[in-house]
Amino acid sequence: MDLPERVTLIEVGPRDGLQNEKNLIPAKNKIEFISLLKNAGFQEMELTSFVSPKWVPQMQDASVIIDRCLDDLRNFVLAPNQKGIDLAVESGVKHIAVFVGVSDTFNKKNINKSTEESMNELRPLIQDLKRRGFFVRACISTSFYCPFEGKIDEQDVLKICLDFEEMGVDELSVADTIGMANPSECFELFSLLKHHLRGTTLLTAHFHDTRGMALANIFASLQAGIDRFDTSAGGLGGCPFAPGASGNVASEDVVHMLSQMGISTGIHLDKLLEAAAYISPLLSKPVSSKQFQLLKNVPQP
Template sequence: MNLPEQAMIIEVGPRDGLQNEKSFVPTEIKKEFIGQLKKAGIKEMELTSFVSPKWVPQMKDASEVVEASLGGGRDIVLAPNKKGIQRVYGTSCKAVAVFVGVSSTFNKKNINKTTEEAVTDLEPIISELKEKNYFVRACISTAFYCPYEGKINPESTVSLCQRFVGMGVDELSVADTIGMANPKNSFELFSKLKSSLGEVLLTAHFHDTRKMALANILASLQAGVDRFDASAGGLGGCPFAPGATGNVATEDVVYMLENMGVSTGINLDELVSAIDIVKPHVTRTIETGYYRLAHAIEQ
């Protein structure tokens, strides 16, 4: 079996995991959650989003969360447009995520732009960020399936990723936004991406809608991917993608990888403690495999 010695987990719980929560998670809890995730060994993390509080009220405390949480690794914030980028410039954060869907219908529903319009708008933003020495992560949504258009042509995903590489992004996070991909899809797409994108960091982002996320991660490992987005407690789900449930749970990914001899540098006990911090403040029931097991053993 083709396995790397190490894999990097990019924790997206504080941003992608919480953005869809209807109840506001107190700012101090977010800070404590992030701090404990770092204590667990997380080295790369999406902290928050600089988006309109009207559309995503959960992220209205973005500036405060960022300034209290920086340090100890690569801290990333999502900023989807010029207004968000200007807010990032007012902080000490030096890593930014932008996003676009492969599907134009998804983009129209989400940001009221076609894919082409969205990419055109992002080009000068990315250029400016790189001139200012920011790390730029491009999140590619609906890379496999779209809730409106169905199956996405893999060549469309590859072509879009190549355009972002041409703009100079540092990382591509390629997402199975509604959790419809299977291991064959994952192996084939990530094999194509690995062979066509050069040295850019390539990260796989899976949702566990149909309980296929771990299988898709294993298939991606076989294709040469060693970076994975995950969310502590399996929190998350895109508010603009009908049918999208939680992200793959960080604790389940870490448990699987470590038991296959792939080092993540993450302490599972400390990770469970991080989930315990945020659990009382979210509406989603946290019942991922490893989290349930850890508490069953305690009892």
């Protein structure tokens, strides 16, 4: 098998992982959670998002998080529109994430715009950010299945990726938002994208573990040439606008699998588990990742 020697994991727990959490997590605890994750070795991370607190109340403390957690690493902030981007720029971040759903129905339920309307709105915003030297990450939701429209056509995903690439984005994060993809579909889609996209655009896979397929999908994506993955400590996550979406694939389970395969991530598993253990008591449901459960069940001396 032609697999990479090293893989980059982008930790999305503080943003994607917590955005749908029922318990409001105090900012001080989010800040400590982020600090523990960075101490575990993550060089890239989603910190928060500048979105309406009416729709995503968990992210209402975005300015506080940014003020305390910015450093020289690649710190992403999700900004869905002009207002969010303006707030992100004012906060001092240099790495901004935007998003669009391949599915029109999902996109309309998420931000009340069609996919085409979103792309047209994002084009000048992205081009302006690139002129000003920002790193732009485009997150592409419902790239495999939509909870409302079903199976997504690979060519529709490719078209959006090519359009974003033409706008000048630095990274494409292609997401199995509701966790319905299988390894064969992942290999086919990422092989298609790798063939048609420029090699200079970073290509990242984002999996949810709704049906327990995320690790298998990561393995298939590795075989297709992908060496960047979004993961979430503790398997936290779920989209408020995607019925049936469970948590993201757990960072600790991915780190363990890749380590067993001889693939380096630069992440210290023991310190990562410390971060998961820290945030666990604050959550509305237990952390269920395999590595975390093993840690809990190890007999204490």
